[in-house]
Amino acid sequence: HESDIGRTDPITLTQWILTQQQIKAPNARGNLSILLNAICVACKYVESAVRKAGLAGILGLAGSGNVQGEDQKKLDVLANEVFINVLKRCGQCSVLVSEEIDEEILIEGGGDYSVVFDPLDGSSNIDCGVSIGTIYGIFKKPADEPASVRNVLRPGRELVAAGYCLYGSSCSMVISVGGPPTHFTLDPSLGEFVLLSPALHVPNSGKIYSINEGNSVLWDAPTSQFVKECKQPAKGGDPKSLRYVGSMVADVHRTLLYGGVFMYPADSKTNTGKLRLLYEGNPMAFLVENGGGRAITGSGPVLDLQPGKIHERCPIFLGSKQDVDRIEALYNGAA
Numbered sequence: 073h074e075s076d077i078g079r080t081d082p083i084t085l086t087q088w089i090l091t092q093q094q095i096k097a098p099n100a101r102g103n104l105s106i107l108l109n110a111i112c113v114a115c116k117y118v119e120s121a122v123r124k125a126g127l128a129g130i131l132g133l134a135g136s137g138n139v140q141g142e143d144q145k146k147l148d149v150l151a152n153e154v155f156i157n158v159l160k161r162c163g164q165c166s167v168l169v170s171e172e173i174d175e176e177i178l179i180e181g182g183g184d185y186s187v188v189f190d191p192l193d194g195s196s197n198i199d200c201g202v203s204i205g206t207i208y209g210i211f212k213k214p215a216d217e218p219a220s221v222r223n224v225l226r227p228g229r230e231l232v233a234a235g236y237c238l239y240g241s242s243c244s245m246v247i248s249v250g251g252p253p254t255h256f257t258l259d260p261s262l263g264e265f266v267l268l269s270p271a272l273h274v275p276n277s278g279k280i281y282s283i284n285e286g287n288s289v290l291w292d293a294p295t296s297q298f299v300k301e302c303k304q305p306a307k308g309g310d311p312k313s314l315r316y317v318g319s320m321v322a323d324v325h326r327t328l329l330y331g332g333v334f335m336y337p338a339d340s341k342t343n344t345g346k347l348r349l350l351y352e353g354n355p356m357a358f359l360v361e362n363g364g365g366r367a368i369t370g371s372g373p374v375l376d377l378q379p380g381k382i383h384e385r386c387p388i389f390l391g392s393k394q395d396v397d398r399i400e401a402l403y404n405g406a407a
């Protein structure tokens with residue numbers, strides 16, 4: 073039954089996590105559930121901070137920088153601190169990698185899991201009230217392996233879970249523990265993430281392309297050709313619409329729901345693009361592939377890359393299968 077204030081049988085993220093555990097691993101100790109609940113709490117904390125950022129004096133620059141040479145915003149620093157504290161406290165992690173911390177953090181006597189995360193994605197959008205987010209990926213280390221950076225320098229295909237939280241016009245949590253991504257939205261009056269859609273499926277083709285066009289002089293030929301086809305399709309076809317928020321979480325969330333393609337290609341200066349493989353590329357590629365879409369670098373699936381360094385970058389094209397197939401064909405020399 074649906075009342076004026078919503079469904080009268082809400083399923084919360086916490087309930088869903090516990091049910092997933094019962095279905096998928098009835099004999100497990102529940103450690104992953106504890107970790108996912110900790111992440112859920114950290115996201116709610118950041119959401120609350122985002123909503124009152126202007127009032128609480130947490131807009132603007134922190135006055136510090138990170139290892140990638142970016143100026144940190146106060147909210148980058150705050151979100152990072154919240155995640156590190158909550159993840160350390162939950163007792164399930166032995167390795168943490170954050171965009172905002174130069175080196176990996178090793179936790180003595182921690183649990184079997186490692187978390188890679190972008191505490192606040194879309195920093196440039198904070199001060200003007202545009203959607204931002206948090207991205208995370210979770211690995212499990214083999215029981216006999218000591219806690220070390222090797223636990224996270226693994227192909228994204230080995231992730232056990234990944235997700236993001238979008239601090240948008242509403243607050244969404246999308247998470248996959250290997251199956252199709254599940255979509256929750258925060259009911260602010262309950263303070264709970266409530267199930268919206270149990271299984272997201274990326275539409276097979278889409279009407280939207282998403283890329284920073286300001287970089288077009290730096291693009292390679294396949295990227296330039298694909299964007300040209302988006303604007304000037306073969307006879308009879310409709311041109312695609314351009315949508316680019318500049319927060320990966322928002323651009324990927326839209327792509328999961330509406331279809332289309334999100335791109336951050338390699339540029340002629342760096343050959344890598346901007347997005348970081350561990351805590352941006354891989355978690356999003358994991359979600360998109362689990363939703364039936366594709367995520368490639370131009371020379372193969374993002375999830376097959378073997379990372380060498382924790383902050384390394386990679387080109388990325390993700391979204392609807394038909395669109396990504398076309399990009400792949402262009403990289404393979406198609407006309």
Ligand code: AHG
Nearest residue numbers: 190192193194195196284318319320
């Ligand atoms: P972050 O704010 O975590 O550093 O990430 C910013 C990323 C990502 O959110 C977005 O897709 C991309 O930067 C936008 O980059 P451009 O401004 O170069 O388009």
Ligand code: MN
Nearest residue numbers: 138142171195
């Ligand atoms: Mn940043």
Ligand code: MN
Nearest residue numbers: 190193194352
């Ligand atoms: Mn980011």
Ligand code: MN
Nearest residue numbers: 171190192193
């Ligand atoms: Mn960030």
